[in-house]
Amino acid sequence: MSAFREDGAAALDWLASYLEDVLERPVMARVEPGEIRAALPPSPPDAAEPFAAVLRDLDEVLMPGLTHWQSPRYFAYFPSTASDPGILAELLAAGLNQVGILWRASPALQELEEVTLDWLRQLVGLPEPLHGHIEDSASSGLITALSAARAAAPDRRVVVCSEHTHSSTRKAARLLELEVRETPVDDAYALRADDLDLADACAVVATVGTTSSTAFDPVAAVADRAGEAGTWLHVDAAYAGSAAVCPELRHHFVGWERADSVGINPHKWLCVPMDCSAFFTRRPDDLRRAFSLVPEYLRVSEEVVSLSEFSSPLGRRFRALKLWAVLRCHGREGLQAIIREHVRLAALFAQWVGDEPGWELSAPYPFSLVCFRLEGSDERNQELMERVNESGEIFLSHTRLGGRFVLRLAIGNARTSESDVAFAWDVLRREAATLD
Amino acid sequence: MSAFREDGAAALDWLASYLEDVLERPVMARVEPGEIRAALPPSPPDAAEPFAAVLRDLDEVLMPGLTHWQSPRYFAYFPSTASDPGILAELLAAGLNQVGILWRASPALQELEEVTLDWLRQLVGLPEPLHGHIEDSASSGLITALSAARAAAPDRRVVVCSEHTHSSTRKAARLLELEVRETPVDDAYALRADDLDLADACAVVATVGTTSSTAFDPVAAVADRAGEAGTWLHVDAAYAGSAAVCPELRHHFVGWERADSVGINPHKWLCVPMDCSAFFTRRPDDLRRAFSLVPEYLRVSEEVVSLSEFSSPLGRRFRALKLWAVLRCHGREGLQAIIREHVRLAALFAQWVGDEPGWELSAPYPFSLVCFRLEGSDERNQELMERVNESGEIFLSHTRLGGRFVLRLAIGNARTSESDVAFAWDVLRREAATLD
Numbered sequence A, B: 001m002s003a004f005r006e007d008g009a010a011a012l013d014w015l016a017s018y019l020e021d022v023l024e025r026p027v028m029a030r031v032e033p034g035e036i037r038a039a040l041p042p043s044p045p046d047a048a049e050p051f052a053a054v055l056r057d058l059d060e061v062l063m064p065g066l067t068h069w070q071s072p073r074y075f076a077y078f079p080s081t082a083s084d085p086g087i088l089a090e091l092l093a094a095g096l097n098q099v100g101i102l103w104r105a106s107p108a109l110q111e112l113e114e115v116t117l118d119w120l121r122q123l124v125g126l127p128e129p130l131h132g133h134i135e136d137s138a139s140s141g142l143i144t145a146l147s148a149a150r151a152a153a154p155d156r157r158v159v160v161c162s163e164h165t166h167s168s169t170r171k172a173a174r175l176l177e178l179e180v181r182e183t184p185v186d187d188a189y190a191l192r193a194d195d196l197d198l199a200d201a202c203a204v205v206a207t208v209g210t211t212s213s214t215a216f217d218p219v220a221a222v223a224d225r226a227g228e229a230g231t232w233l234h235v236d237a238a239y240a241g242s243a244a245v246c247p248e249l250r251h252h253f254v255g256w257e258r259a260d261s262v263g264i265n266p267h268k269w270l271c272v273p274m275d276c277s278a279f280f281t282r283r284p285d286d287l288r289r290a291f292s293l294v295p296e297y298l299r300v301s302e303e304v305v306s307l308s309e310f311s312s313p314l315g316r317r318f319r320a321l322k323l324w325a326v327l328r329c330h331g332r333e334g335l336q337a338i339i340r341e342h343v344r345l346a347a348l349f350a351q352w353v354g355d356e357p358g359w360e361l362s363a364p365y366p367f368s369l370v371c372f373r374l375e376g377s378d379e380r381n382q383e384l385m386e387r388v389n390e391s392g393e394i395f396l397s398h399t400r401l402g403g404r405f406v407l408r409l410a411i412g413n414a415r416t417s418e419s420d421v422a423f424a425w426d427v428l429r430r431e432a433a434t435l436d
Helices: A003-024 A033-037 A051-065 A084-096 A105-124 A138-152 A167-175 A220-227 A240-245 A247-253 A283-291 A320-355 A377-392 A418-433 B003-024 B033-039 B051-065 B084-096 B107-124 B138-152 B167-177 B219-229 B240-245 B245-255 B284-291 B320-355 B376-389 B418-434
Strands: A131-135 A158-164 A177-182 A200-205 A233-238 A259-265 A277-281 A359-361 A369-372 A395-400 A404-410 B133-134 B158-161 B181-184 B199-208 B231-236 B263-264 B278-283 B359-361 B369-374 B397-401 B404-410
Touching: A003 A051, A003 B003, A003 B084, A003 B107, A003 B245, A033 A051, A033 B107, A051 B107, A084 A320, A084 B003, A105 A131, A105 A240, A105 A277, A105 A320, A105 B033, A105 B051, A131 A138, A131 A259, A138 A167, A138 A200, A138 A233, A138 A259, A138 A277, A138 A283, A138 B263, A158 A167, A158 B003, A167 A177, A200 B167, A220 A233, A220 A369, A240 A247, A240 A259, A240 A320, A247 B376, A259 B320, A277 A283, A283 B167, A320 A359, A320 A418, A320 B051, A369 A377, A377 A395, A377 A404, A377 B199, A377 B397, A404 A418, B033 B051, B033 B219, B084 B278, B084 B320, B107 B240, B107 B278, B138 B167, B138 B199, B138 B231, B138 B263, B138 B278, B138 B284, B158 B167, B219 B231, B240 B245, B240 B263, B240 B320, B263 B359, B278 B284, B284 B404, B320 B369, B320 B418, B369 B376, B376 B397, B376 B404, B376 B418, B404 B418
Parallel strands: A158 A177, A158 A200, A200 A233, A233 A259, B158 B181, B158 B199, B199 B231, B231 B263
Antiparallel strands: A131 A277, A259 A277, A359 A369, A369 A404, A395 A404, B133 B278, B263 B278, B359 B369, B369 B404, B397 B404
8 A cells, every 4th residue: 555545544534533523622722822832843854754743743732722613512703614525625636736827727626616606606696697716715805806996996095894894804905005984883783874975985895794793784775875886895795695595594685696796705604624715796807907917927828817817816726626525515405404503503592592581692693693691791701701611612702792792602513513502501601600 | 434434535545546647647638718617517406416426527527627737747837746745734634624813713723833934944044033924825925025015114115026026026016006116137037136226115026936937036135235225125935945945055045034025835846735835024013014903803811913913814724734744744855855856857958958959948947947949930939839738748838038939847746757857858859840
């Protein structure tokens, strides 16, 4: 047996065992800052080591420093799942090592990316024609969108959003030297369309499923205003966009079909391993205007527009392979079942919180995130979060809504079941009881 | 056996067989534009399909559209190798699915990235202290560098480079609305330091190993001038930087130890699968000034600066795992042996070309790329390239030097041996003989 087959079997066995037992591990890493660094050799080896040594140190050195995103009891930030077909497709992509710098460097990479993005477009109910490509992150997608918007209206230097718009919009605006103008939000933390001021705005960002509380901005009203003002509308649906595979949840998205660009992260709620952020636009020519630059050594005889002409990076990984594998091996129905179950579990958890004296819900829960808190001070809630996380039994995170420190229980790992959510509720109540 | 173990064994077997037989396949894909797209279903399936169907269609549908970057007879652009430990580490990274949005989300991801970048720093002989992190591509690294340079000198809006500087510098400058000023090159296609005009320049980009011809700019002289002018010096060593693991090749890099930032792509010539681009800087505070933005939901009790504060993306993949595996399983000596052999083979090929009547060398070959041409017209050389590539036996690319169409034979796949290079030379002469 060759070394690759032998080492590969060992790696696969290691990973299968990890995934089978991940529930047993403390969800949040328990190390102190610098602890992992100190456990690693300060210099690389001179001589080759066997791959078995890497696997050994993964267990002995790195494992305590891993936070287990694959655990069914991971409820922090937005959980994400690498499901089996996505994991194995990444193995294949690494082995094939396609580098998509232009079409002839990998026709299959480019065309599979175009096809799978069109599949995703159909799954979430967006209209055609729509250009689609994959970015590494929604942050990069924001840069792509705002850059195209700026190129389309170079005299306008303002980006409009709300205080609950993801920080990546502000980060992209800083990179592009655009001013950010914030629109107030309503009681549900959604942008108030009546207060939109689009003067000198090259772009407005509306969010469906904000990171803080999964609020959804009134996209249709924003689209009306953006249309009147000739302002580029980007819809950030990084987390919630995946929910649009369920027709009964699409009412939250009404109007996004009129957006100039839309971002959805299949690596968040659609079972695709990091990283896979989908970018759609009905104005691909504006993207090319902002990004296309073909040097001599990439000029060839076939007339195909390379995907690198639509955003910053020249080389692209074969990310489409994992999206393809996931969409096929789960199927539309499989993905719908996962999303529906998460939405059901969130509503169930919210009901438990709402019914429990001393606890309160802090925001609506249109998707699979519940924002809640113990009655009383911020310090009490912060202390509760740290205790719960340090227990290792579950992992959750926080935000600030209406000035108050609020806990976030985000359901989004495909392995999470009702018993895991019930367990989380038990842990929360148990730790809360020890607080005073 | 669980489905994951069973499907994983099938995927691993498929990949091992692919890598064992990759030499037998036509190197450049032979499909027409649109052919792969047309062979794929127009819509995603409703019901789940088995993973075996993905493997089957990888063979039956996608395979003709793959250009085989893993082939030892791939000599186009800059070849890159995914070596065994890198491939298997990607499997593990996908399965662990760490998402590095902040330290506590994966302490091991952040600290392993810091440690492996320091290992790489030591391997290529750069001085400490140096901040290092991983980007997806050198293009993104250019954005990071120029963005920090602009933040450090906001009144200067010029980036200086040469006509042979990679297109990613121009692309980044466009994104950042900086003007590009080109410095002339000498007969070896290196930037002429005497002609540098750094007035109003926030940044100057010097390249070690240009994409066209692997020319190396006089970095020490540029560093002198940049130091006097207070201009940020970025050294783009995306391809050639890996060669600095060999002390005898470091003379091409003299001066880069004074750069403000340096980019090296281990996914090019250091056996790491796409994507892994190393970014080093001695001015991390300027990067943070340009990029740091921590929203409430990411504020936590531990005082650790997250790697997301040094560049655009918020979420990061566990890319350090493959770099770690490669550096350990090849070791310093193993990596040196690969680079040395490639440099030796390039010199050997150049000697064959130089000794053959009717052929000419077109540029110096300090690393592992040889630029050459048939005497005569550009059309003849272009026709030669297309015939050779269409034969499927080898794959190479071209550039334009001094106005002439020039062939590029780039050696950089770890599987390439002297017999593959000799084979390439045979194919080139055979096809050239059929030209007139």
